[in-house]
Amino acid sequence: MDEFSLIRTIFQRPELTTAGGQLDMGIGDDCALVPLSSEHQLVQSIDTLVADVHFPAGGDPFLIGYRSLAVSVSDLAAMGATPHSFFLALTLPEADTKWLEQFSNGLAAMAKEAGISLAGGDTTCGPLTISVHVQGFVPKGRALMRSGGKPGDLIYVSGHTGEACAALPYILNQRAVTTKAEQKLVDRYWQPTPRIKLGQWLLEHGATAAIDISDGLAGDLGHILKASGCGAELNSSRVPISPELKETCGEWALDKALCGGDDYELCFCWPAGKAIPSDIPVTARNLGFMTDRSEQFLIDGQDVSNFCAGSYRHF
Numbered sequence: 001m002d003e004f005s006l007i008r009t010i011f012q013r014p015e016l017t018t019a020g021g022q023l024d025m026g027i028g029d030d031c032a033l034v035p036l037s038s039e040h041q042l043v044q045s046i047d048t049l050v051a052d053v054h055f056p057a058g059g060d061p062f063l064i065g066y067r068s069l070a071v072s073v074s075d076l077a078a079m080g081a082t083p084h085s086f087f088l089a090l091t092l093p094e095a096d097t098k099w100l101e102q103f104s105n106g107l108a109a110m111a112k113e114a115g116i117s118l119a120g121g122d123t124t125c126g127p128l129t130i131s132v133h134v135q136g137f138v139p140k141g142r143a144l145m146r147s148g149g150k151p152g153d154l155i156y157v158s159g160h161t162g163e164a165c166a167a168l169p170y171i172l173n174q175r176a177v178t179t180k181a182e183q184k185l186v187d188r189y190w191q192p193t194p195r196i197k198l199g200q201w202l203l204e205h206g207a208t209a210a211i212d213i214s215d216g217l218a219g220d221l222g223h224i225l226k227a228s229g230c231g232a233e234l235n236s237s238r239v240p241i242s243p244e245l246k247e248t249c250g251e252w253a254l255d256k257a258l259c260g261g262d263d264y265e266l267c268f269c270w271p272a273g274k275a276i277p278s279d280i281p282v283t284a285r286n287l288g289f290m291t292d293r294s295e296q297f298l299i300d301g302q303d304v305s306n307f308c309a310g311s312y313r314h315f
């Protein structure tokens with residue numbers, strides 16, 4: 001059973017999801033939404049990073065700490081939330097003080113950047129695994145959801161995609177970094193920028209849907225299409241490929257930018273006919289538009305499966 005059907009069939013059942021307090025949004029989006037006050041909702045998410053699945057176990061502990069918090073905060077950004085605090089559940093093979101100090105420094109660097117405070121956690125011994133639970137706030141009823149996209153909306157992506165995925169051979173020591181371009185890709189893998197300001201800006205300026213890209217642009221846009229009951233038509237020449245990705249991957253650059261994961265850019269829908277104000281905090285590229293053909297996802301007129309084999313599968 002794949003990860004998503006497993007969640008749907010085993011965990012997304014009323015005995016579990018309605019046994020307690022009311023949720024404005026439960027399973028199914030980047031974060032859950034909990035009623036809080038007449039003005040705000042609490043926004044929460046958890047992400048687990050497993051050594052040698054999500055990051056190389058022998059990586060720089062500062063960067064492991066930095067990246068672990070960044071990828072969780074990215075889910076808050078996708079909802080347009082303001083970060084507040086986080087919990088850290090850490091499973092360690094040994095208590096190596098030097099490693100832990102550097103890990104903590106990396107966490108602290110991202111905590112400062114994101115404006116998020118460590119509120120608690122849990123520490124156990126076992127194979128290196130890092131879980132980060134984040135929480136923040138949104139103005140009530142205004143969170144960006146995967147489900148808000150409408151036929152005709154324009155589809156945008158922030159920044160450049162594919163760079164972190166293209167870094168994998170370097171971070172796994174299968175290839176040596178010899179150029180500035182390769183180093184940029186490696187930096188993008190280890191130090192992703194959660195698009196917090198962009199998410200808040202999109203919420204304020206009327207974006208209709210958003211998701212952060214952890215699994216690849218095409219795969220994650222697929223989640224917006226499913227949740228919104230829409231299709232999409234994209235133009236591959238619009239996919240934002242950085243000069244560094246082009247230099248390093250040549251003809252494979254588009255494959256990385258469309259299908260690679262770990263970018264933590266935001267993909268969002270924007271009402272047609274409404275210009276994007278020029279004070280958008282991160283450059284975003286229009287890739288195409290939403291259609292009323294439920295989950296029919298076309299790129300250059302061909303089915304998306306001609307471009308991407310599918311998302312990362314844990315099982």
Ligand SMILES: Nc1ncnc2c1ncn2[C@@H]1O[C@H](COP(=O)(O)OP(=O)(O)OP(=O)(O)O)[C@@H](O)[C@H]1O
Binds near residue numbers: 028215
């Ligand atoms: N074991 C689980 N029990 C309940 N809900 C789950 C479980 N695993 C995932 N979910 C929920 O399923 C939805 C999809 O999860 P997923 O991990 O794919 O989202 P994501 O965090 O945005 O992506 P990524 O982990 O790639 O960053 C989320 O709403 C998440 O809370």
Ligand SMILES: Cc1ncc(C[n+]2csc(CCOP(=O)(O)O)c2C)c(N)n1
Binds near residue numbers: 047053054056214215
């Ligand atoms: C060492 C190493 N190997 C491979 C990858 C790529 N990768 C692993 S899981 C995943 C999808 C998101 O998973 P999840 O849904 O669990 O968040 C991706 C893109 C990596 N980051 N590090």
Ligand SMILES: [Mg+2]
Binds near residue numbers: 030075211214
């Ligand atoms: Mg997400």
